[in-house]
Amino acid sequence: MDLFQQRLLAEGIRAVEGDSPALSTPISEKPGVSFDKSVLQRALQLDSQLQISALFSHFKDLTKNLFTLLSVLLFVVGASSVQQLFFSEQGTQINFFWAFVLFFIPNFITLFLWLLFFLQPNLLSSGWLARLTLFLLKTVEKRFNPQSTKHPHFWTLFKCYFKVSFSADLGRYQLSAVTHLLWLSYFCGATLMLVMMLATHQVDFIWQTSILSLANFQWLTELLAYIPNLLGFPVPNLEQIQQSHLGAVNVIADAQNSRLVWSSLLISSLIIYGLAPRFLLLLLMQFLLKIKRKQFSLNLSKPYYVQLRQLLKPNVTSLGISDPDTFKVAPSNHLHSEMACHQLPSCFYPVAIELSATQLIECKKHVKQYSPEQFELLKHICDFQSQQQLLNEIVNVGPQAIVLYVTLSRLPDRGLLGFIKSLTALTTKSFYLLLIDDALIESSHLSKRRSDWYELAAQADISLDNIIQFKINKKPEAR
Amino acid sequence: MSKNGLSVAVVGHANAGKTSLMRTLLRDTEFGEVADQAGTTRHVEGSALLIDETNSLALFDTPGLEDSIRLFHILSGYFADQSVDGIERLQYFLAHLSEYPELEQEAKVLRTLLNNDLIFYVIDLREPVLGKYRDELQILSYGAKPIIPVLNFTKQGGDNLEQWKTQLARLNFHAVVSFDNVHFNFSDEMKIYQKMQTLLADKEELLQNFINQRQIQWSERFNAAREIVANLFVESACVRFKTVNSEQEIEQATLKLQQVVRKAESKCVRRLLKLYQFRKGDLENSELPVEQGGWQLDLFSADNLQEFGIKLTGNIAKGAGLGVAIDLVTAGMTLGAAAVTGGIVGALWGVKLRYYDEIQAKIKGSRYICLNDVTLQVLWLRQIKLLELLQKRGHASFDKIDYQVSLHKQKNALPKNWSKWLRKLRNHPNWSSLNVNSAELEDSKRLLFIEQVSVEMVNEL
Ligand SMILES: Nc1nc2c(ncn2[C@@H]2O[C@H](COP(=O)(O)OP(=O)(O)OP(=O)(O)O)[C@@H](O)[C@H]2O)c(=O)[nH]1
Ligand SMILES: [Mg+2]
Numbered sequence: 023m024d025l026f027q028q029r030l031l032a033e034g035i036r037a038v039e040g041d042s043p044a045l046s047t048p049i050s051e052k053p054g055v056s057f058d059k060s061v062l063q064r065a066l067q068l069d070s071q072l073q074i075s076a077l078f079s080h081f082k083d084l085t086k087n088l089f090t091l092l093s094v095l096l097f098v099v100g101a102s103s104v105q106q107l108f109f110s111e112q113g114t115q116i117n118f119f120w121a122f123v124l125f126f127i128p129n130f131i132t133l134f135l136w137l138l139f140f141l142q143p144n145l146l147s148s149g150w151l152a153r154l155t156l157f158l159l160k161t162v163e164k165r166f167n168p169q170s171t172k173h174p175h176f177w178t179l180f181k182c183y184f185k186v187s188f189s190a191d192l193g194r195y196q197l198s199a200v201t202h203l204l205w206l207s208y209f210c211g212a213t214l215m216l217v218m219m220l221a222t223h224q225v226d227f228i229w230q231t232s233i234l235s236l237a238n239f240q241w242l243t244e245l246l247a248y249i250p251n252l253l254g255f256p257v258p259n260l261e262q263i264q265q266s267h268l269g270a271v272n273v274i275a276d277a278q279n280s281r282l283v284w285s286s287l288l289i290s291s292l293i294i295y296g297l298a299p300r301f302l303l304l305l306l307m308q309f310l311l312k313i314k315r316k317q318f319s320l321n322l323s324k325p326y327y328v329q330l331r332q333l334l335k336p337n338v339t340s341l342g343i344s345d346p347d348t349f350k351v352a353p354s355n356h357l358h359s360e361m362a363c364h365q366l367p368s369c370f371y372p373v374a375i376e377l378s379a380t381q382l383i384e385c386k387k388h389v390k391q392y393s394p395e396q397f398e399l400l401k402h403i404c405d406f407q408s409q410q411q412l413l414n415e416i417v418n419v420g421p422q423a424i425v426l427y428v429t430l431s432r433l434p435d436r437g438l439l440g441f442i443k444s445l446t447a448l449t450t451k452s453f454y455l456l457l458i459d460d461a462l463i464e465s466s467h468l469s470k471r472r473s474d475w476y477e478l479a480a481q482a483d484i485s486l487d488n489i490i491q492f493k494i495n496k497k498p499e500a501r
Numbered sequence: 502m503s504k505n506g507l508s509v510a511v512v513g514h515a516n517a518g519k520t521s522l523m524r525t526l527l528r529d530t531e532f533g534e535v536a537d538q539a540g541t542t543r544h545v546e547g548s549a550l551l552i553d554e555t556n557s558l559a560l561f562d563t564p565g566l567e568d569s570i571r572l573f574h575i576l577s578g579y580f581a582d583q584s585v586d587g588i589e590r591l592q593y594f595l596a597h598l599s600e601y602p603e604l605e606q607e608a609k610v611l612r613t614l615l616n617n618d619l620i621f622y623v624i625d626l627r628e629p630v631l632g633k634y635r636d637e638l639q640i641l642s643y644g645a646k647p648i649i650p651v652l653n654f655t656k657q658g659g660d661n662l663e664q665w666k667t668q669l670a671r672l673n674f675h676a677v678v679s680f681d682n683v684h685f686n687f688s689d690e691m692k693i694y695q696k697m698q699t700l701l702a703d704k705e706e707l708l709q710n711f712i713n714q715r716q717i718q719w720s721e722r723f724n725a726a727r728e729i730v731a732n733l734f735v736e737s738a739c740v741r742f743k744t745v746n747s748e749q750e751i752e753q754a755t756l757k758l759q760q761v762v763r764k765a766e767s768k769c770v771r772r773l774l775k776l777y778q779f780r781k782g783d784l785e786n787s788e789l790p791v792e793q794g795g796w797q798l799d800l801f802s803a804d805n806l807q808e809f810g811i812k813l814t815g816n817i818a819k820g821a822g823l824g825v826a827i828d829l830v831t832a833g834m835t836l837g838a839a840a841v842t843g844g845i846v847g848a849l850w851g852v853k854l855r856y857y858d859e860i861q862a863k864i865k866g867s868r869y870i871c872l873n874d875v876t877l878q879v880l881w882l883r884q885i886k887l888l889e890l891l892q893k894r895g896h897a898s899f900d901k902i903d904y905q906v907s908l909h910k911q912k913n914a915l916p917k918n919w920s921k922w923l924r925k926l927r928n929h930p931n932w933s934s935l936n937v938n939s940a941e942l943e944d945s946k947r948l949l950f951i952e953q954v955s956v957e958m959v960n961e962l
Pocket of ligand 2: 519520521533534535541542562563564565
């Protein structure tokens with residue numbers, strides 16, 4: 023399968039999958055493979071389930087057969103038109119220029135049109151030729167191949183295949199090639215028939231006119247005969263041209279020769295002006311088609327491929343866990359989530375722990391209100407030095423109660439726990455935990471946070487009855 | 502830790518958002534475990550972002566530091582009378598770890614610190630600058646690795662920003678980045694990598710590749726998302742159902758129309774979620790609200806008439822609508838030229854081309870219905886809002902994505918080409934795969950239009 027076919031196959035898979043890659047494939051790829059390649063690999067893998075390439079080659083054959091059929095048809099048309107045009111009447115005279123015009127004017131017109139559309143692809147927006155071909159293909163398929171349409175994705179793939187081969191540049195070259203092919207077979211038929219008829223019939227070539235002069239005709243004929251002459255075909259000379267005017271003269275000896283040269287001119291101009299250009303154009307189109315096929319690429323910025331890239335080439339790989347935890351943590355119990363409302367002792371030693379500036383202000387207000395004598399003693403513990411200082415002093419403080427001001431917006435961590443633990447271990451004084459709730463954390467997290475603090479209290483030997491909550495509003499005012 | 506490329510350790514105090522940072526950078530909502538408590542992560546876990554075939558940027562999530570005061574005290578207690586550098590202190594500590602079983606989590610962080618090229622120090626901006634954080638930074642600086650402080654919770658903790666910045670500067674950390682894990686901002690992410698570039702001069706090129714690649718991926722995804730939305734818009738604007746002209750039938754067809762469009766919308770939303778690698782459950786359930794019954798007769802839109810140069814005056818425009826035009830065609834210009842200004846023949850030809858089906862339907866007593874303008878507007882605005890939300894959502898977010906729009910807000914501006922687009926789309930009923938007989942969807946004009954819409958969508962975001 024060449025690259026074009028593989029890409030076509032990938033497009034087929036896309037058509038089957040629809041908007042986003044849904045079919046799963048075993049990812050069996052080496053790390054070095056580019057995304058482009060892995061898309062094709064995936065397509066090949068999926069093809070064995072979906073049988074898409076078989077269907078595609080069926081479509082290819084179908085197109086080929088259709089085009090062959092058409093060209094045979096045109097071959098026959100070409101042949102019979104020669105017979106019709108030249109040899110139908112009883113007479114044995116052929117009006118040379120009329121014959122020429124009949125043959126070539128349609129050819130030139132279509133050639134011109136083709137060129138126009140070829141160079142200006144936007145002129146014909148919706149390719150009628152493509153539609154016509156599609157219509158033909160559809161009809162043929164429905165009529166002659168009803169069982170192949172049983173493939174579950176037949177029409178999807180049908181659309182997909184012909185969309186690729188009949189649209190954009192590919193379609194332009196493909197359809198151009200077809201038109202040239204058809205004209206070529208038409209001319210082939212015509213030329214062959216002409217040779218056969220001329221070989222077996224005796225006709226005289228004449229020309230006639232109402233408005234043109236003899237000189238005009240001479241000039242025209244010479245013009246026409248110029249290239250055949252160069253190529254060595256016998257062509258009529260001046261005298262023979264004059265003689266052929268309405269079959270004016272018939273010198274017996276010359277008549278034979280005259281027939282020969284005129285026939286030769288007719289056949290050679292059919293070949294040179296009809297057959298050869300179409301043949302060359304056909305070759306050119308096929309060459310361009312081949313190049314375009316090689317250039318055919320998947321549009322990887324389409325949402326489908328962007329998603330596929332995420333699937334096939336995830337840009338994250340897990341490196342796993344190192345340094346795993348050796349012992350399990352006991353699940354924390356969430357028993358203490360209810361609001362506790364206990365009384366503060368009347369005289370206490372205040373300690374603020376890790377508060378922000380605004381929280382500290384609130385804390386001071388609170389101390390002033392409830393234990394004014396101790397206000398001067400208030401300490402803010404927020405680093406190693408202050409911790410050590412407090413640990414040294416705690417045994418000697420006067421009041422029997424110590425109130426630790428902490429905030430709910432701070433998370434109780436192991437460091438804090440360790441510190442409070444060592445505090446409570448030092449004296450037998452009773453400790454209180456005052457939780458400042460300044461509504462900084464979201465209410466959904468509040469109860470979890472509160473129970474974390476209760477847990478800390480439990481671990482640090484602070485009685486749960488000694489936990490007090492203190493709410494402050496956004497507009498700071500103590501209650 | 503990784504053989505090729507770069508490795509980064511993500512460290513910080515407990516609950517600062519380390520695992521969340523990992524999730525957001527990796528675009529992986531499933532990475533690790535995230536909870537609002539200390540000690541959620543209790544191991545070192547890594548993931549690598551691929552840079553190219555051989556190189557990657559490895560990120561390692563670590564347990565939170567919880568007892569830095571104690572740890573720093575221990576570390577600075579070593580070698581009291583000698584001048585010994587930080588790395589040796591750390592190594593000495595790790596060698597004597599068995600004496601401090603309660604600092605096991607911290608030891609994991611220190612090991613990771615020593616093993617990686619660079620450190621992200623995650624800071625919860627809501628916190629004041631406490632002694633324990635200063636100690637953490639001191640400990641980290643022992644590792645002699647470049648450190649980028651990443652300021653998290655920038656939304657809620659904005660007030661502390663200056664305080665933190667000055668403190669960090671005093672501790673000699675200048676390459677600070679603000680990066681919120683929940684309110685994601687792509688340019689902030691790029692800033693992290695750019696800071697890395699300045700700190701790791703020898704990896705500058707590698708990082709530049711990485712930055713480029715991240716940017717390409719980001720815009721690729723954005724483009725794809727816009728295409729998906731534009732596609733939905735085209736599908737829904739072009740859809741129309743044929744129905745017999747009786748109230749009951751119309752009602753039924755309307756229901757079906759609503760159903761089909763809603764289904765298409767939720768499919769599109771799911772695709773977008775998947776594209777942006779969010780979970781399905783992240784979405785607030787919301788059904789496309791259908792405004793004013795949700796349907797209209799395609800034919801009677803004044804816009805459509807004007808396209809063909811038919812300007813109906815006064816009552817005719819209000820009452821008869823395109824019925825007039827149909828009568829013109831069917832009954833042969835009964836109204837005479839007075840009702841119509843502009844080239845009649847051209848207009849009629851246009852009407853015939855465009856409305857052939859409708860006219861036929863009218864003659865046969867059936868009609869076409871399609872989605873009305875208001876509903877389409879809602880559909881459009883919802884998708885724009887959703888896209889906006891997805892672009893700005895970090896993979897550590899837990900709140901639901903709510904893309905409901907209220908139609909009465911001022912800021913619900915429609916694109917300036919809106920009515921032009923609609924007119925165009927209404928004229929291409931074959932562009933919608935939601936229709937019963939949908940034709941070629943890959944029509945090049947349709948693709949072109951989708952591209953045009955998705956390009957203009959950038960202005961809407
Ligand atoms: N609003 C908001 N919340 C965040 C942000 N970053 C993290 N969070 C929340 O903060 C909490 C802690 O996040 P984690 O990522 O678990 O923090 P961690 O640092 O990994 O915590 P440990 O593993 O316990 O050390 C979670 O509830 C997150 O949802 C952020 O930028 N904005
Ligand atoms: Mg964590």
